[in-house]
Amino acid sequence: MTKQRKGIILAGGTGSRLHPATITVSKQLMPVFDKPMIYYPLSVLVQAGIQDILMITTPHDQAQFKKLLGDGKAWGLNIEWAVQPSPDGLAQALIIAEDFLDGAPSALILGDNLFFGSGFAKTIKRSVKDTGGATVFGFHVKNPSDYGVVGFDKDMNAISLVEKPENPASNYAVTGLYFYDEHAPKYAKTVTPSARGELEITALNEIYLNRSELRVELLDEGTTWLDTGTHRSLLAAAQFVAVMEDRQGIRICCPEVESFRQGWLTKDELLTLAEPLKKSGYGNYLAKVAESEH
Structure with missing residues (x-):
C-alpha cells in the first residue's frame, strides 16, 4: 500500500538577489503584501491535502521560522524541521528529507514561489493522487531562457529538460513545485554537482524523463505563478496579492483557511x-x- 504523500518546503539559500534586504532576515520570512512569503507555498501543500510537512531552512534562520510556524499543530498540520547547511542545490532537499519521507511519495515546493488560481487548485488535487513517477508543472513565460524549459514532441509529450537554454525548445518553464514517487531520494543521490557546484533539480527530473516516468502538467491561463526571488518580482507579487484581495474582498493563500477547508x-x-x-x-x-x- 502506497504511503500518504508528504510535503517538503525548501526555504534555504542566502537570498543574495534580495540583498541588502535579506542580510539579516530570510527572504521567505519577508512580507508579500499581508503575509510572510512562506505562507504561500505552505498554502499550496495544504490545498493539495498534504498534512505532514518538512521545513528545510538555513541553520541560522530556523529559530525565526519556528517562532512563526512551530510544529504546525495549531494549524492542524504536522511540521518537522531540517537544515540545509549550505545552498548545494534544490535536489539536495530530497536527500535531506529521506528519513522524514520514510519511503513515502513527496511534494517539493520552493519557499519563494506563489501559485494562485481555481484551475491550479484542481490540477494539484488531481496530480497529488498519482503517486508513480514524477510530475512537474509547466507555465508559459515570455522569457524562457531564465528558467528550466520543457521541450515537447508533436503530441505534447515531454522530450527534453534544459536549464536556462540559449535557444529554448518552448516557452514553458518548469515551476518550483515537483511531485515525486518514493524513489526520489535514491535518484537524487546519483546526481553529480553541476558546473556551479549544485545538485540541480533539472538533473533529477531528467532521470525520470529518461525512464519515461515524467509527466508535465501545463498550468492554464487562469493560473498565476510568481517567483519572488528578486526585488522587482517581490514587488510584483505584493501588487498582485493586493489587487486580488481588494477586488474580491477576500484574502488569498492563507494556510489556516485552507486547513479549515480540509477539515483539519x-x-x-x-x-x-x-x-x-x-x-x-x-x-x-x-x-x-x-x-x-x-
Whole structure:
C-alpha cells in the first residue's frame, strides 16, 4: 500500500538577489503584501491535502521560522524541521528529507514561489493522487531562457529538460513545485554537482524523463505563478496579492483557511487563531471564514 504523500518546503539559500534586504532576515520570512512569503507555498501543500510537512531552512534562520510556524499543530498540520547547511542545490532537499519521507511519495515546493488560481487548485488535487513517477508543472513565460524549459514532441509529450537554454525548445518553464514517487531520494543521490557546484533539480527530473516516468502538467491561463526571488518580482507579487484581495474582498493563500477547508481545523480552532490577529485585519478574515463556512 502506497504511503500518504508528504510535503517538503525548501526555504534555504542566502537570498543574495534580495540583498541588502535579506542580510539579516530570510527572504521567505519577508512580507508579500499581508503575509510572510512562506505562507504561500505552505498554502499550496495544504490545498493539495498534504498534512505532514518538512521545513528545510538555513541553520541560522530556523529559530525565526519556528517562532512563526512551530510544529504546525495549531494549524492542524504536522511540521518537522531540517537544515540545509549550505545552498548545494534544490535536489539536495530530497536527500535531506529521506528519513522524514520514510519511503513515502513527496511534494517539493520552493519557499519563494506563489501559485494562485481555481484551475491550479484542481490540477494539484488531481496530480497529488498519482503517486508513480514524477510530475512537474509547466507555465508559459515570455522569457524562457531564465528558467528550466520543457521541450515537447508533436503530441505534447515531454522530450527534453534544459536549464536556462540559449535557444529554448518552448516557452514553458518548469515551476518550483515537483511531485515525486518514493524513489526520489535514491535518484537524487546519483546526481553529480553541476558546473556551479549544485545538485540541480533539472538533473533529477531528467532521470525520470529518461525512464519515461515524467509527466508535465501545463498550468492554464487562469493560473498565476510568481517567483519572488528578486526585488522587482517581490514587488510584483505584493501588487498582485493586493489587487486580488481588494477586488474580491477576500484574502488569498492563507494556510489556516485552507486547513479549515480540509477539515483539519474546527470553527472554534480557527476563531482562536483569528483572535490575536484582528488588529491587522487578517484575523477578521479568518473569523469571517470560520463563521460563514462552518
